[in-house]
Amino acid sequence: MNESPYFVSDVMSRPVVAVVRDAPFKEIAEALARWRVSAVPVLDSERRVVGVVSEADLLLKEEFRGLASKDSGRVRRPVDLAKAGASTAEDLMTSPAITVHEDMTLPQAARIMAVEKVKRLPVVDAEGRVCGVVSRSDLLKVFLRTDEDLAAEIRTGVLQRLAAVSGGDVHVRVRQGVVALSGTLNDPRLVPVAIRLIQAVPGVVRIESTLNGPRDASAGIFPGADD
CATH class of the missing domain: 3.10.580.10 (CBS-domain)
Known part of the structure; x- marks a missing residue:
């Protein structure tokens, strides 16, 4: 990792x-x-x-x-x-x-x-x-990073740190470099922060998010940020 x-x-x-x-x-x-x-x-x-x-x-x-x-x-x-x-x-x-x-x-x-x-x-x-x-x-x-490697970095490098600040229950799954996020963060203001931080992880192709946010405005598909 x-x-x-x-x-x-x-x-x-x-x-x-x-x-x-x-x-x-x-x-x-x-x-x-x-x-x-x-x-x-x-x-x-x-x-x-x-x-x-x-x-x-x-x-x-x-x-x-x-x-x-x-x-x-x-x-x-x-x-x-x-x-x-x-x-x-x-x-x-x-x-x-x-x-x-x-x-x-x-x-x-x-x-x-x-x-x-x-x-x-x-x-x-x-x-x-x-x-x-x-x-x-x-x-x-x-x-070429494996899905397992990406998921592990996202959990420990991003989500655990945000959860320590906000609390909540976030789930991550990675397939072919596409990151699927679901669950909730107690502080909805941190949802776009989570998206930006995960986009910055090298090897992420795209993010599909259903994380809870204000009026579900955080849901959507986001391209990777490595190009």
Whole structure:
């Protein structure tokens, strides 16, 4: 059972597949294919992330292959054209790299991925050195928690504490990540508090509540809050 928020360090992948600044084009392509990843961080001599090379960066060489020199002036993507002629990681990489810290929560990392429109992010420690990589699939690992694990955390981490304040008789059942709540809390003002706290439990997909509240206004279906 985990009664604390999930952090990037809980789900990130390691060891890290990475390359150095002078890594040649073919070596990068081989690393992406061998390890089945879509991008690799580029590291300096102290293992600090200085950039990222992705499949999209490598594919520019094919996209611009055969482009006549007389046509180059009409290209509106000079950066991409330069990458198409690059042969090392330093010239191919996107820099500065977008990174996350290992103590970030999963919702924080998910928001960065969404805003920056990336599928993978290098994870760095307090000194900026790479310590892992987190991907979209890694962020979904919280939804692999068992129903029993979720129910246990909800009972001990949320409901027991509320009952100590309010009293009442609340029942919880979890199936496929969907939490069903029933019963009563003596202080109806705590019903929406219970909903919010349970929504914040990593791995909860949805909440179906029939907890008693003022005019039964608390009854309903609530989406999970981990996205």
